[in-house]
Amino acid sequence: MRKAEGSPEMARWVRVLQQLFGATLLIFLVLTISCAKGNNATTHSGPALALKSLDATGQMQISEQDRCPVCGMQISQHVKFASAIQLDDDSSFYFCGTGCMMKAWLHPEIFLDRDKQSLRRAVAPEYFGGNYIDALSALWVAGSDVVGPMGPALVPLQDEADLETFKVRHGGKITFRLSELDDMKWKEITGKNATMRPGEKMMD
Amino acid sequence: MxxxxxxxxxxxxxxxxxxxxxxxxxxxxxxxxxxxxxxxxxxxxxxxxxxxxVLEDAPSLVIRRLSPGGWAPVPTRALEQLRGVTGVTRASARIWGVVRWQEASVTILALTPDDAGTGDEQLTAPGPGEAITGPGSGEAITAPGPGEAITGPGSGEAITAPGPVGAITGPGSGEAITAPGPGEAITGPAFALSPGQTISLHGACERSVRVKKVLPASWGLVAHDLILLNSSDARALLGLERDAASDFAVWVFHDTEMDAIRPDLEAALPFPVQITSRRESLGAMxxxxxxxxxxxxxxxxxxxxxxxxxxxxxxxxxxxxxxxxxxxxxxxxxxxxxxxxxxxxxxxxxxxxxxxxxxxxxxxxxxxxxxxxxxxxxxxxxxxxxxxxxxxxxxxxxxxxxxxxxxxxxxxxxxxxxxxxxxxxxxxxxxxxx
Structure with missing residues (x-):
């Protein structure tokens, strides 16, 4: 008696469960495909320029949409280390930190899809005051206790006096200028290859 | 069915x-x-x-002068020495303290911008993102304006909010309030006063001030139980000389400097100080x-x-x-x-x-x-x-x-x-x- 009444009922519940399962599976598949497409867009659609380029005084104009072309991080979350490279056509790339900016400066063809001749200048926020200074004229310190968005920071300083103070407060193993930077120097500073994207493992 | x-x-x-x-x-x-x-x-x-x-835009560091009897007023001329320390992006002197009103303690804050005249030239009211800490280690916290605030000593009791020099702006409201003139006061909502009323404050002297404006309740924790005064009234009530202030507020660009810069700040000042960072204030609160x-x-x-x-x-x-x-x-x-x-x-x-x-x-x-x-x-x-x-x-x-x-x-x-x-x-x- 119970089975006679219960079976069709049970069958109906089973059908409902099957439909629910099917719908869940479909939603999961759609979401997975969308996410995969989104990731591809981030990785392979080429680096995006900053929404607003450096202004006439060399100040960054960071927008919420700006992403680091090297690591993909949101620039507005890391404004104190954010750096920029301006191109000959006045457009700019913004970077989450000085390290990403330097990698792009060394290998723009890899990270920016541009050749080196198209780079006009690089700017970075001077450590003590936050004023944007020309990265080529800055004194850079590596191996200090200062940590940036991507780990140990490469710190831009305005002059020798600042360098002296900085070393007393934060240490620092290597001092260099951007013009001296090449792949060998980069490897000496960071222990990694300058062509590696964040998260990549060394093959050597 | x-x-x-x-x-x-x-x-x-x-x-x-x-x-x-x-x-x-x-x-x-x-x-x-x-x-x-x-x-x-x-x-x-x-x-x-x-x-x-309240604290997110507070000063990076607050410097108070120590004396054998507790804390002492700071000479405003020492601001120049602070500004000369590498890493200080901004420094200001502030006038604030606790006085009596109707048998209760209330916190007063001078909001007047740079007064003309000797000694006060370097004095500024707490600006946007500034804060004031109370006496004692990590006891008091601070002052945002359009995001400024000040907290009272000890209790975590919230006090108030000055704004840009000479004016304060309510959180969110965008309503700017001009600084009170001599004999005027702007009061927090906790006092239940209305404009036009006169209040008598007792400190180093007795002074009656007329309520110019009452901050709206929407100022909340930022401006709850603070009385904003003109610097001349605040100085008189707190017994401060013309070239003295309650403490210094210092800003640095990177948070890592809040700890690293301390020895240099201490060395720059010719008197013993207690330095409290925003991080410590927030931690205490x-x-x-x-x-x-x-x-x-x-x-x-x-x-x-x-x-x-x-x-x-x-x-x-x-x-x-x-x-x-x-x-x-x-x-x-x-x-x-x-x-x-x-x-x-x-x-x-x-x-x-x-x-x-x-x-x-x-x-x-x-x-x-x-x-x-x-x-x-x-x-x-x-x-x-x-x-x-x-x-x-x-x-x-x-x-x-x-x-x-x-x-x-x-x-x-x-x-x-x-x-x-x-x-x-x-x-x-x-x-x-x-």
């Missing part, structure tokens, strides 16, 4: 009304539980949110909030026990309604209909209880002035500050508490019903399963 959804709801409502006292008790119990749990969590959230808002929140958790224990009792009672009632279920099945109701009926019945009681509980909690924390909680947990006197409302955080708390209370109650109703609803009607009517 398939029962329509509106029909089910009507049936459920009538079923509830068959036993109104029982339904009312269950609803009241749920509403009380939700109110108690939500109020506790909302209070903790509101306080921590407000504290973070959060520790106090956590201590108070810990007390709130004691409320949760009886509330959770009550929830267990309520759930058990509901499950018992549900198990007792097997005969009703058998009768409905005999009338042609299907198991699904019965399940939906009991779900509807639970929601007819539960949803209003949820709404009432949420409203009670919200009102108690955000509309009541919070006097009960402030007095109980923080020793606040007078009207309590209005807390910052973070819509996301509040919504999450309300949903969590709703789920925490409703889910077990619904389970207590549905699981026994599910068990009962799948059996054969004839057996029930014969009483074989009872």
């Amino acid at each position: 398939r029962i329509s959804l509106p029909g089910l709801w009507v049936w459920a409502a009538r079923d509830v009304l068959r036993r109104p006292a029982e339904a009312l008790l269950a609803g009241a119990a749920m509403a009380s539980l939700i109110a108690v749990l939500s109020a506790g969590l909302l209070l903790a959230r509101g306080l921590s949110c407000s504290a973070e808002t 959060m520790a106090q909030l956590e201590k108070a929140s810990g007390l709130l958790t004691t409320l949760l224990i009886p509330a959770l026990l009550a929830l267990v009792l309520l759930t058990t009672a509901m499950a018992r009632i549900q198990l007792g309604s097997r005969r009703d279920i058998g009768l409905l099945k005999a009338l042609g109701w299907r198991s699904g209909d019965i399940l939906r009926l009991h779900l509807s019945r639970a929601l007819v009681i539960g949803l209003p209880a949820l709404a009432v509980g949420w409203c009670l909690a919200y009102g108690a924390v955000f509309l009541s002035g919070l006097n009960w909680a402030g007095a109980l947990l923080f020793g606040w006197s007078g009207a309590a500050p209005q807390l910052t409302l973070d819509p996301t955080g509040v919504l999450r708390i309300l949903l969590e508490v709703g789920a925490l209370v409703l889910a077990p109650c619904l389970a207590a109703i549905l699981l026994p019903t599910l068990r009962s609803a799948t059996v054969d009607a004839e057996e029930w009517l014969r009483g074989e399963e009872s």
